[in-house]
Amino acid sequence: MRKGALFALGLVVASIAILGLIVLSSAGGVNAARIHHDEYFFIKRQAIYCAMGIFVAVAAALFDYRKWRQMPALTVFFYLTILALLVAVLFTRPINGSRRWINLAFFNLQPGELAKLAAVICVAVYADKIAWRVELFKRGALSMAVIWGVLAALVMKEPDFGSAMVVACAGMLVMFLAGVRYSHLGMFGLVGFVGFCYYVSQNANRMARIVAFIAAVFPAMANVGGETADEPLDPAAQRADYQSRQSLVAIKNGGASGVGLQQSMQKQMYLPEAHTDFIFAIGAEELGIGFSLAVLLLFTAFFFISTYIAMHAPDRLGKYLAAGMAFIIFFQAMFNLGVVSRVLPTKGMALPFFSYGGTNMISAFFAVGTIFSVGIRAVKEGRR
Secondary structure (H helix, E strand, C coil), X not given: CCHHHHHHHHHHHHHHHHHHHHHHHHHCHHHHHHHHCCCCHHHHHHHHHHHHHHHHHHHHHHCCCCHHHXXXXXXXXXXXXXXXXXXXXXXXXXXXXXXXXXXXCCCEECHHHHHHHHHHHHHHHHHHHHHHHHHCHHHHHHHHHHHHHHHHHHHHHCCCHXXXXXXXXXXXXXXXXXXXXXXXXXXXXXXXXXXXXXXXXXXXXXXXXXXXXXXXXXXXXXXXXXXXXXXXXXXXXXXHHHHHHHHHHHHHHHCCCCCCCCCCCCCCCCCCCCCCCCHHHHHHHHHCHHHHHHHHHHHHHHHHHHHHHHXXXXXXXXXXXXXXXXXXXXXXXXXXXXXXXXXXXXXCCCCCCCCCCHHHHHHHHHHHHHHHHHHHHHHHCCCC
16 A cells, blocks of 8 residues: 555645634634633633544554454453443433533543444454354344444433444444345344434434424425424424524525634524534635535545555455544534535534544544554555
8 A cells, every 4th residue: 555645644634633623713712702701712622632632643553453353352341441431421410411421620521432433443353353254143243233232222322313323334334344244234224223213203302303304405395383384393393493594594604705714603602503513614604615615525535545545454354444433534524514504404413623522533533543553554564
């Protein structure tokens, strides 16, 4: 494999991270001043998280990924630690109806973000260990599904439907790459989809978001709030639809050239979560369509370069890890952009390297470091 691929990946990730800090420096000011009485609170914290993430990425890159296979106790310990954190978070104080964070001295740890990494690593190591037996049902497909299924179920219990979806999809991707039979994949995919739909249907807030999305995108199909689709949305659906509507307002305000950095109106308490899940909308408002295209192209470039590294990995484990880690970041980015642009129903999911938060920043850099670990070994072994 060419060293240029690693250089290109580093350049792309650096560009995304720097752009993310620039946008957050503007998007987070209003909420930071309101909540912490310091308009620079979020950007100062995010800069520290970014530095911590770079350190983690370097450590992960220098760590030989094959040790996950060579030291099974390490993999088991990692998996059990994440499970323990996922159980512990269920006993914390709920915030906005969810228990997702464990308060630490410096930042709030979000175990759901770590569960995504655990799903890829542990399923990849197991799939590599059993080799051709992945085609079997009990020893192969079922066992791997249990590994990521337990993680997804605990994350769903918080509840965090978005992270649970990423855990499940990442686990299924590794199973697919490992050669699990399509019939087995289809069965677990169907079971997972039905279970996911059931849990969503039992949550009034999530259902309100879906109703609002259908009413906005397919008004002729929506019959909410009364007997006809022309009647207004019920209050729950209106609240759910508010963020996506304000997000579109921000994007439209930005137009082709943007209103200018620090000049966003939507961040003035019109768009909730302007510094987290909807930060892309603020960037589009201030910097225009050029920003939007740049973000899309950068994440697409990241995905294709990472896929190239996965295809030239020295072994199966490297292939599974690189592809799985690339998927986590790319899937979340595309899902977030879909929500912000109202292509998908409103669902809180961070935009990697942009949204404020310590755990998601460090987790994203860990994923990048793991991809680098695979690429570095491929270059050393002269893989082509």
